[in-house]
Amino acid sequence: MAASLSTPLDVHHTVQKSDKRRPVFFTKPQRTHRAVKFSVCCSSLKSPSKSQNVPDSPNPKTPSLSEQLKPLSTTTLSPSKNDQIHLLSKPKSTWVNPTKPKRSVLSLQRHKRSAYSYNPQIRELKLFAQKLNDCDNSEEAFLAALNEIPQQPTRENALLILNSLKFWQKTYLFFNWIKTQNLFPMETIFYNVTMKSLRFGRQFQLIEELANEMVSNEIKLDNITYSTIITCAKRCNRFDKAIEWFERMYKTGLMPDEVTYSAILDVYAKLGKVEEVLSLYERGVATGWKPDAITFSVLGKMFGEAGDYDGIRLGKPGLARSLFDEMIESGLTPDEKTLTALIKIYGKARWAKDALELWERMRENRWPMDFILYNTLLNMCADIGLVEEAEKLFEHMKQSENCKPDSYSYTAMLNIYGSGRKVDKAMDLFEEMPEQGVEINVMGFTCLIQCLGKARRIDDLVRVFDVSVGRGVKLDDRLCGCLLSVVALCETSEDVDKVIACLQQANPKLVAFVKLIEDEKTDFQIIKEEFRTVIRDTAVDARRPFCNCLIDICRNRNLHVRAHELLYLGTLYGLYPGLHNKTGNEWNLDVRSLSIGAAQTALEEWIGTLEKTVQRKEELPELFLAQTGTGTHKFSQGLAAAFATHLEKFAAPFRQSEERAGYFVATKEDLVSWVQARMHPSVTA
C-alpha cells in the first residue's frame, strides 16, 4: 500500500481509523438522498503544487490501473456474494494527506487541434472523394478509381480526402495507398482519422493493428488516438482492451485529458465498477478538473444503472441528482442526453416528485428536447404510473412535426395501459399502430398479452398471440415468461389450456416442464435435472421470472411440496441472490424480487429453518426482518399486503415496521415462544 501511495493513479487513500492525525480533507459523497455536493469535495482542496506532473518515460514500477484497483474489485465488487456489503456498510471515508499533494491523473489541457488552412482545390478534391465513395466496394474498383486522382496528393489534400470517405473499407484502402506512395511522412493525424472511420465499422482488430504499427514506427500516439481506441474497444464490448490501452497510455507517460478520461470512466461504469469510477472521478476533481456535461451524463447514467431496482441492489439516484444540481449551478445547460439519463434514473427509482419537477423545469427553461428524450419521458411515466401525463405527452408527439410516436413510444404506452389495466385503451393502440405505420414488435406484444392476461381476456390474448406468430415475430423468453405468468393467473382449466397452447408454439420444452411439475409422482431428481436444462436454455433476465411463475403455478394447484422444491432449485442455481441475509444482530429475508407465491414459499421455508434452529438450541440474533419493499409503484402487485396476510395465517409475531418502510420485524423473544408453541401445541394449550 505504502509503495503505491505516490503513484498517480492510487485512488484509494483509505487509512486506518486510528490514524487520527490526518485531517479529513474530503469524504466520498453519501450514497443517500441529497448526497453531499461534489463541489464540497473539490472547492475545499488546494490545487496540487504540480498539476502537470508528466513522467518523461515509462515507469516500470508504476502499478497498472487494474493492479491498483484490484483490492477493491476483489473485495467489495464481486457479484452476488457481496451485494449486501453495499447495503449494510456505511460509505468509507477517503482520507487525504494534504502535506503530500497527489500527482495529477489527468491533464487539464485538451489536446490542441491543428488549424485548417484554406485549400483552393477543395471543390475538385471533394468531387474526387465523391467518386471514390460511389465506386464499388471492392479493392480493384477502388484502386481503379484512385488512378484518376488529379495529381499526387499533398499532405493536406490526402487528409481532406481521407476525411471525406464514408465507408471504413475505403478509408482503410486509401490510408494504405497513401502509405505506399511515400509522399510524406505518416503523422499521427492520418492514423487518427483512419481509426475513427474504422470505429464506425467496429473494426477493433484493425484499429489495434494500426496502433501497434504506430508504436513500432515510433509515431506518437496522442489523446485522440487513445480515446478512439478506447471507445472502439468499448463499442465492441472489449472492455479488457479498453482498460489495457488506458493503462498503456499512462505507462508511456502520457496524461489523459478529459475526453480520454471520461471515456474510461464510461468503461468502468459499463462494467458496473461504481467505486472505481467514483475514485477516478474524485482524483480528477481533486487535481482541479471541472467535469463537463458529458461526464455528468456518464456518471448520472451509471448511478441510475447501479441498481436494478428489483430489490437486489441499491441504486444511487441521489448522487445523480446532486451531480445534476451541481452542473446547473456551475452554469452549464443540460442537453438532451444529460436530461435523458436523469429522467431515466428518476423513473427507475420511482422518484415521481423529482421526475415531474425536472420535466417542469425542462419546459420552463425550454431546454432542448429530442425524440429519445420524449420516449424516455414516456417510459418514466410508465415506471411511475403517470397515465394522464403520458397520454398528454403522447398526444403532443402525435401533433408534432418531428417527433411522431415510433415503436418505442407505442411500447411505452402499451406498457402503461398494460400495467394500469386499461385493456381497451391498449387494444385501441394495437389497432391504431398499423394505421400510423408503426410496426408492433415483440415488446409491444408482450405488454399487450400481459394486459389481456391480467384482465382474463384469454380469447383476445390468443388472437393477439396468433397475430404475432402470423407476423413472424421472434417469440423470446420474456414473452414466454409473460405467457407463463398468465398460466399462473388463469382460473379455469379451459383458459389454462388455451394459454398453454400458445406457449407450446413458443417454447415446447417449457410446457413439457410445466406438465412434469404438475404430476405429483415426478421424482425430485428428474425435476432437478429438467429444471437445470430449462433454466440453462433461458435468457438470464427471464430466469427468475420463470421460476417465480412456476412456483405460483404450483401453489395455485396446491402442489406445495413442489413449490418448495422449485424455490430450493431456484436458490441453488443462483436465481435468488441475497434472499437470506444474516448478520450477528439480525436475520433478514429479502423477498422483494419474488412473486407472491414464491415469497409465501420462502416465508414457510424460513419458519422451518427457525424451528430447526430453536430445536437444536442454536444461537439466534435479536432481530428478524422480512423485507417486502413498500410497493410504491402505482401498479405494484401488492406483495407486502399478500405477505402480511400470509403472516396472519401463521399468526407469526411479525409487525410492519414503522421505522423501516417495507419491512416486517419480530424480536427473538417473540419468535422463539411462537415457534415453541407451534412445535408443542399441547404444552401451551
Added chain:
DNA sequence: GTAGGGTTAG
C-alpha cells in the same frame, strides 16, 4: 462524421 468522450422500450 470533417482527428477523440455521454441518450430510449417489454
